[in-house]
Amino acid sequence: xxxxxxxxxxxxxxxxxxxxxxxxPTFTALLADEGRVEPRDAMPxxxxxxxxxxxxxxxxxEIIGMQPEGNWISRAPSLRRKAILMAKVQDEAGHGLYLYxxxxxxxxxxxxLLDQLHSGRQKYSSIFNYPTLTWADVGAIGWLVDGAAITNxxxxxxxxxxxxxxxxxxxxxxxxxxxxxxxxxxxxxxHGTPAQKRMAQDAVDRYWWPSLMMxxxxxxxxxxxxxxxxxxxxxxxxxxxxxxxxxxTVPQAQALGLTLPDPELRWNEERGHYDHGTIDFTxxxxxxxxxxxxNAERMAHRRKAHDDGAWVREAASAYAAKHAAPAGAGRGVA
Numbered sequence: 001x002x003x004x005x006x007x008x009x010x011x012x013x014x015x016x017x018x019x020x021x022x023x024x025p026t027f028t029a030l031l032a033d034e035g036r037v038e039p040r041d042a043m044p045x046x047x048x049x050x051x052x053x054x055x056x057x058x059x060x061x062e063i064i065g066m067q068p069e070g071n072w073i074s075r076a077p078s079l080r081r082k083a084i085l086m087a088k089v090q091d092e093a094g095h096g097l098y099l100y101x102x103x104x105x106x107x108x109x110x111x112x113l114l115d116q117l118h119s120g121r122q123k124y125s126s127i128f129n130y131p132t133l134t135w136a137d138v139g140a141i142g143w144l145v146d147g148a149a150i151t152n153x154x155x156x157x158x159x160x161x162x163x164x165x166x167x168x169x170x171x172x173x174x175x176x177x178x179x180x181x182x183x184x185x186x187x188x189x190x191h192g193t194p195a196q197k198r199m200a201q202d203a204v205d206r207y208w209w210p211s212l213m214m215x216x217x218x219x220x221x222x223x224x225x226x227x228x229x230x231x232x233x234x235x236x237x238x239x240x241x242x243x244x245x246x247x248x249t250v251p252q253a254q255a256l257g258l259t260l261p262d263p264e265l266r267w268n269e270e271r272g273h274y275d276h277g278t279i280d281f282t283x284x285x286x287x288x289x290x291x292x293x294x295n296a297e298r299m300a301h302r303r304k305a306h307d308d309g310a311w312v313r314e315a316a317s318a319y320a321a322k323h324a325a326p327a328g329a330g331r332g333v334a
Contacts (some may be wrong), residue, residue, distance in 0.1 A: 031232050036162040039105040047231055050224065051161050052106050053122075054233065056113045059099035060124035064298055066092045068132045069141060077135060084181060085138065091174045098167040105163045118303050126284055127207075127214050129292030136189055136196075136203035142182015144204070144211040144249070150175050151245040152215065160232030183252065190257045197257075204253070205261045212276075213284040215242040221281075246274050 024042060037043055066089050073089065076082040100110045116122040127145050132138060153172050159165040189200035216222055216238040228234040236244075246265075253260050264277035287295065 031160055034158075034232070035160075036165065037160050038162045046227075047233075048106050050228060050231070051164065051233060052103055052108045052113075053224075054228070055099055055103045055106075055164055056108065056116070056122055057124060059096045059103065059113070060117045060122060061128065062092050062096035062099060064124045064128045064302060067298055067301055068128055068130070068294075069138055071132055072135060072138050075135070076138075081185075088142075088178055088181065091178070095171050095174070098171065099164075102161075102163040102167050106161075114306065118299070118306065120290070120299075123288065125214060126287040126292065127210050129287050129294045129298060130207070130210055131294055133206075134199050134203060136186065136199040137207070139182045139185030139189065139200065140203035140207040142178050142180075143186055143252070144182070144207050145214070146175050146178040146182060147249060147252075148211045148214045148245050150179055151241050151248065155235035155241075158232075158235055164233075183256070186256055186258065200256075201258050204258050208261050209279065209283075212242055212246070212279055213281065215239075215245070217281055217284065243273055246276055250274055 024044070027037070027041075027043060027047075030037060030041075037047075069085060069092075070089050073082060073085050076085050100113065103113060104110060113122065117124065127148075132141070150172060153168055153175065156168040157165055157172060159168065186200045186204070189196040191197075216225070219225060219237045219239045222238050225234060225237055229237065250260065250265065262277045264275060266275055267273075268275045286292070290296070
């Protein structure tokens with residue numbers, strides 16, 4: 001997903017009366033049999049709340065994530081690039097729609113979720129609080145950010161909650177195109193003029209470490225991972241997914257002719273994985289607290305867009321109410 005597992009520990013995980021359903025043999029057997037939980041099935045309240053939190057965070061990330069790349073639509077270097085980028089940003093809006101709809105199957109209210117985003121009570125992925133300074137940043141987001149998202153999201157296609165898992169199938173198909181688009185942008189730049197290659201390398205240098213932080217804090221410091229894995233919401237831990245992303249990305253960087261900004265990055269034959277340097281998670285938590293380069297800008301833009309669109313929502317509600325009225329209502333029909 002686009003979200004970090006960074007929220008405060010879920011208080012619902014503390015023993016309480018609302019967790020009695022955890023002992024429901026039907027629910028337990030369903031998970032043990034790798035079955036899918038559907039909206040009308042009985043489920044623990046803690047399971048439902050955890051899903052709402054994760055799905056909402058994911059949806060918010062898709063919507064906020066439209067901003068860094070949308071900033072480049074009018075400045076894309078060609079009409080072809082502009083059309084592709086517009087299609088990608090439109091895809092992200094669709095992903096947010098799928099995910100808000102999935103949250104609604106759990107009884108969440110979309111307007112309430114958006115209110116929680118706008119008030120800061122719910123989070124979105126830290127990666128979208130970094131600026132897109134050059135056209136190469138659009139490539140780095142596609143290659144690294146969407147690549148990290150795919151690593152996170154493909155296992156979610158096997159999530160124990162049916163509506164979320166099914167939404168992720170389409171999301172992952174579209175994200176795979178986004179990742180290829182980013183790779184192709186960087187490949188063009190890295191095989192272009194010396195100035196273009198420097199631009200591509202600079203973008204990778206700035207986005208590499210924040211991309212690794214997208215997977216959330218180390219497993220020992222992740223407050224929700226263990227329970228989410230026990231419920232089959234997540235399939236792999238933060239560190240496992242991060243390692244998988246690194247192992248996938250290093251050969252791709254070699255194909256691009258670009259270097260990753262980690263002098264300790266090397267293949268470990270014994271482990272069968274790449275070793276990497278220490279990640280500065282202090283930066284992650286500072287961004288989460290609102291101290292990233294673009295936190296204030298992103299939220300101000302999002303709140304303004306929501307307010308500017310109020311008339312559209314009001315008109316849509318009025319139209320729906322009009323057509324939901326019984327035939328003849330308000331026409332004086334006896």
